[in-house]
Amino acid sequence: MRTSGLMGAGLLGLTLTLAGCAGTPPSPYEKAAxxxxxxxxxxxxxxxQVDLEMxxxxxxxxxxxxxSLYQGRSDEPMxxxxxxxxxxxxxxxxxxTIYELKGAGGNTIYYLRPLDNGDLEVLDTHMQTIQSGADMTLKRQ
Known part of the structure; x- marks a missing residue:
């Protein structure tokens, strides 16, 4: 009888521990990192060639x-x-939501819009979609 009580208490403790591990889902910002x-x-x-880590x-x-590697101009990335x-x-x-990347002097380097699929779209200096027909997407790795 006493053994089953201890076993039941152990199972209850394990269940509560596992439920606590589930925690809250990551925020949109944590997902974008x-x-x-x-x-x-x-x-x-x-x-x-752009490689970005947030x-x-x-x-x-x-x-x-x-x-940033300027293809055909340099072998060393900036x-x-x-x-x-x-x-x-x-x-x-x-x-x-827009992410504004700031340079060392406080100047804006890029405006980026998160897309539903997890990628980022590079926007123009007015925070609008660039209408050039070129692919302005940074793909999530």
Whole structure:
């Protein structure tokens, strides 16, 4: 009798522990943290190979590391590290969420819009979709 009581208490404890591990689902910002890559159009090279890592995200921003290789112009990527801001209902189209990557001097490097599939779309300087017909997507890795 005593053994079954201890076993029952043990099972209850295990159940509560496992339920606690499930926790809350990750926020949209935690989901967006990760690595992205793509080749963006370039006026004076064959394309810009972009590798972006977004980290330490919360609902206000986070940190990033950006490697940009100008194909056909350089064998060494430009490496930029900095912070980004999460903008809400931004731009003329009132896009719900935009990530603004800031450079060392505080200048904006990219505006990025998260897509439903987890990728990021590069926006123009006015936070609007670029209508060039080129692929402006950084794909989640």
């Amino acid at each position: 990760g690595e992205y890559e793509g080749v963006l159009p370039c006026a004076n090279c064959s394309g810009i 980290m330490n995200m919360d609902d206000t921003g986070g940190a990033y590391s950006l490697n 490496i930029t590290k900095g912070n980004f801001l999460v903008l809400k209902d931004a731009g003329p189209q009132q896009i719900p």
